[in-house]
Amino acid sequence: MEVIRLQYPNEFKVNEDEQIAVALGFFDGLHIGHQEVINTMIEIAEKKGLKKSVLTFDPHPSVVLSQKQQRTTYITPLPVKEKMLEEYGIDYLFVVNFSSEFAQLSPDTFVKDYLIGSNVKEVIAGFDFSYGYMGKGSVATLEQYSEFNITSIVQKEDDGEKISTTRIRELLSEDKLEEANRLLGRSYSIEGFVVQGEKRGRTIGFPTANIEPSYKYFLPSLGVYAVTLTIGSDPTVYKGVASIGVKPTFHENHKVTIEVHIIDYDRTIYGETVTVYWEHFIRHELKFDGLDALIEAIQEDKDKAIELLKDK
Incomplete structure (x- = not known):
């Protein structure tokens, strides 16, 4: 797996002969909901002969966007996340530096510079993925582009509650370790x-x-x-x-x-x-x-x- 660290402005270009499928998300924890996003990307990529990739961010967007609830500790810190993704057989891991400048990007600029510019042909994301300035970009706005297909993964629930990194952090804080492990899948x-x-x-x-x-x-x-x-x-x-x-x-x-x-x-x-x-x-x-x-x-x-x- 090749780890590619991207800054703003993005000057990285993939080989023109390579077409890419990408899973989008922060993926802290790589819990069973995240695993469905990544496994779907792998399935689509292998079916269509595309390179398998994940695009994530570092640090957590809250470090830039929130004064009160900054997330500076992680279930899977970036080096751990890299090791785990390598076990999936990923070709490329794109790590975008989430800076103040990057946070100001319009949704359209993000798509053109980081997806279309990287020759992405398939995008896979959770139903609630957001991007661009003020999080104004969504799965619905991604569907407007003809340069790639978008696959949205529906909300994965456990006992009627969304499986999320936030929920797992709460469980770890509430002595509910076995439940947290079940949602992590490990x-x-x-x-x-x-x-x-x-x-x-x-x-x-x-x-x-x-x-x-x-x-x-x-x-x-x-x-x-x-x-x-x-x-x-x-x-x-x-x-x-x-x-x-x-x-x-x-x-x-x-x-x-x-x-x-x-x-x-x-x-x-x-x-x-x-x-x-x-x-x-x-x-x-x-x-x-x-x-x-x-x-x-x-x-x-x-x-x-x-x-x-x-x-x-």
Whole structure:
């Protein structure tokens, strides 16, 4: 997959001999609704002998367009999104820098400079895709162009509610991890590297790996989770119990950290890259009255995690 980063004004031109099918969207999370858009694009492209492509944006448009609700953390940060799209067999990933200048483009200019100018013959987008200044462009306006065909993907719902990145972020914040994973079509994951911590866990019999996320991830709610994880390029899946929190038993107003106790594992892995898969929510973060209460709770969390992960 070739990643092509586009600025405004767009000066990129594809090979004149190549005709392209493109899926349009921000695609944070690549949830099951996004997957339908991309799989439809792939099906059309293969049927018509077109190059398969995705056009997305970076950063999230809210960074430019909204003062109050800027989205600066992601379910799938751009490098993760790139890896996932490559697994689809995409030929081109177009990443458009969503800048203040780009946000001022008329819908027609966007279409002519970024779609028609790139020899796009098939456009696939969700029913609510918008583009151009003030979001005035829509699927309906795309249908007015004769240079390409437009395929609109109808709203995908779960229990009568639209499947969306916003909904999944809400679920992750509300301790509804299993539901979020169902809408994602996979377990939510965070990639990071293992850093030195306070090493308090090993003194109470539960050594932990302190995980520094590699990118600006949206974090699930503070609490304790049953997780699986992989280490480096080793495909072995390990089981663990993880906490996201501020360690209130020991600190006040401390920064949020991610710690994972890997079950039946005793190697030192500082500096290793790990991917943590968030499988089940166990409980909220609590402040305990002393070490004995904390140790008892951690053992209960570990036992619960083993039970929840028995089929993993």
